[in-house]
Amino acid sequence: MxxxxxxxxxxxxxxxxxxxxxxxxxxxxxxxxxxxxxxxxxxxxxxxxxxxxxxxxxxxxxxxxxxxxxxxxxxxxxxxxxxxxxxxxxxxxxxxxxxxxxxxxxxxxxxVKPEIALGKLEGLEVKVPKAAEVTAKAIDMYLQNLCFRNKRIVDKANEAVAMGDTVTIDYEYSVQGTAMSEKEKDFKLTLGSGNFFPGFAEKLVGARKGDKLNVEISFPREHAIVQIAGKNATFKVTVNKVENIQLRELNDQFAQEIANLNSLAELRLDSKNKLLAMASQQAENAKKQAVINALLAKSPFTVSDLVIRPRAQAMLAELSNQLQAQGGSIDLYLQMVNSTADNLKQKIWEDAKIITKSICILEKLVEAKDFAVSAEELNTGIKTFAASIGMDTKNAQKNLGPLVEKVLFDLKANKAIQYLLDHAVIKTDIF
CATH class of the missing domain: 3.30.70.1050 (Trigger factor ribosome-binding domain)
Structure with a gap:
């Protein structure tokens, strides 16, 4: 050799x-x-x-x-x-x-696995955000979303489009004669949702199933995508279907049918408790990442872009799949949020880098402290993981195969994070 x-x-x-x-x-x-x-x-x-x-x-x-x-x-x-x-x-x-x-x-x-010299593990100063408050407005929005998820959809056949309706359309658009997208098929849009270009939905009002129309809108001059900033766009639209969204009325009957609760008051309380749990979990996740970041700051090391790149690509693909499931695309998303592909890729790259470095330093910490996981803890972790991916928990350890090692590491990593938190100086950011 x-x-x-x-x-x-x-x-x-x-x-x-x-x-x-x-x-x-x-x-x-x-x-x-x-x-x-x-x-x-x-x-x-x-x-x-x-x-x-x-x-x-x-x-x-x-x-x-x-x-x-x-x-x-x-x-x-x-x-x-x-x-x-x-x-x-x-x-x-x-x-x-x-x-x-x-x-x-x-x-x-x-x-290669980076050489990491762990900094001092005890006394890390961590500033964490206060858990978000659950306001009456937040509960109202949660209930509105619950109504929307349990909506009734009625096909309007040949009736005209009205605000609040959901239309299924094919479209393609150009900016000053230059094609900006391939033809999007069966894109669903709820008029008034604000989930498309400003001014577009209103111009579909009055259209009917089978209609073909040109819709013109103007992009703002300050748009981040230079090619379309301050320019007019022409959309060629075909209306495939018009549906009316009928939201359920928020009342005791809704609470009984949807949540098996006795009254709307009970549903509001249940919604508040769920929002509080979500806010608490978000704050806990932020606290865990904050203490990891504090340790990273004390233990500098470099990871190869060859490790970061596949993770970033997977994250971008996941975002693309989510948008496609909603009838959108990366390009459409960028235009709507007034951003660029480069900005999105940079943001995803930085997120992937933090995730990668977090895993590396947790591996080092787990190795250094040799945290023990009992058979009972491992068994519970395996069943929890199996349930999270839709696998029958019976014989889960056998069926998971090599994924058991992932479960074992996750359990040890959680112990490592808890060790850091138990020995950290934690300050709550009240702003």
């Missing part, structure tokens, strides 16, 4: 692998045997053309991708074992120039 560990810094190891010509040739031959069946060359049985014939006709590179897939991982993992690297994610691999009969140089950048 001809491998060099060039450096380890900033949470990454930089390797140089030199793959011997004979090893590369073996990989190419293996790739040829795998792929030859795809080629039908006159004068040869199907899948029996010699490698030299195929390479001369289609180029030597036709077998290269699979050859590298066969060869590079073996060399890479051998290097990881040889240098005893504690890897933390997938590598970035750059293959050099390939010349037949010559060794191949491969550069590898791989994330």
């Amino acid at each position: 001809n491998t060099t560990l060039e450096k380890v810094e900033y949470g990454e190891a930089h390797l140089k692998l030199v793959i011997a010509a004979a090893t590369m040739e073996a990989g190419l031959e293996k790739s040829y045997k795998k792929n030859v069946v795809k080629y039908n060359i006159p004068g040869f049985r199907n899948g029996a053309a010699p490698r030299t014939i195929l390479e001369s006709k289609f180029g030597a590179e036709i077998f290269l991708a699979d050859a590298l897939a066969f060869v590079v991982p073996n060399e890479y993992y051998a290097a990881i074992k040889h240098f005893a690297l504690n890897i933390a994610g997938e590598p970035d691999i750059e293959v050099g120039y390939i010349e037949k009969g010559k060794p191949v140089s491969v550069k590898v950048r791989v994330p």
Whole structure:
């Protein structure tokens, strides 16, 4: 094995692998045997053309991708074992120039577990926000949302659109003649909800199912997206369906049918208690993250972007899926909130970075303190986790398989956070 560990810094190891010509040739031959069946060359049985014939006709590179897939991982993992690297994610691999009969140089950048020197664990100063108050207005909004979730939907057939209705539309739009989106199909919009461009919904009033219309609106001059700021947009809209939303009346009967409670007064009290629990949980989560942040500030270290990137990509994909489930898109969301793709990506990147570093330092703290988890605690944690993902709690430990290790770590991490909180100086921010 001809491998060099060039450096380890900033949470990454930089390797140089030199793959011997004979090893590369073996990989190419293996790739040829795998792929030859795809080629039908006159004068040869199907899948029996010699490698030299195929390479001369289609180029030597036709077998290269699979050859590298066969060869590079073996060399890479051998290097990881040889240098005893504690890897933390997938590598970035750059293959050099390939010349037949010559060794191949491969550069590898791989994330490694960061070296963390824990700062003092006791006496961390933490400022946490006060739990949000639950006002009468907040309870009213909660009940209104409850009404909306239990709404009745009536198809208006060919009746005209009115404010408060929900329309299902296809649309595409352009700004001063330049197309700004692909056609969105079956987008649902409730008129008056404020969940679309200002001024758009009002111009659908009076339209009927099957109507095709052009809707023109103007974007504000201060819009963050330069391409549309201060310009007029034309929407080509097709109305597919018009529905009337009939909200239930908030009364004792509603409380009995929806929440199995005796009266609206009981429903208000139940709603208040749920909001208080939510506010308390949010404050608790903020307190936990605050003490982790305080420890991070005392224990500086670097994590590789190779670890942050996949987490950020997953978070962006999750947001995109949520928006699509609501009939929207990332582009539409950005235009509505007056932001840009770069701003959103930067925000998600910073969030992903904090999450990644939080996990790293909790792993270090769990290792340093060796928090114990009893069999009873683990069993309860497994059942709770199984229930949270919709899995039958019976035989959950067997069915979860390797996820049991995740449950075990989460339990230890919670003990680690509690240790920090128990020994922290906590100040409540009343503002």
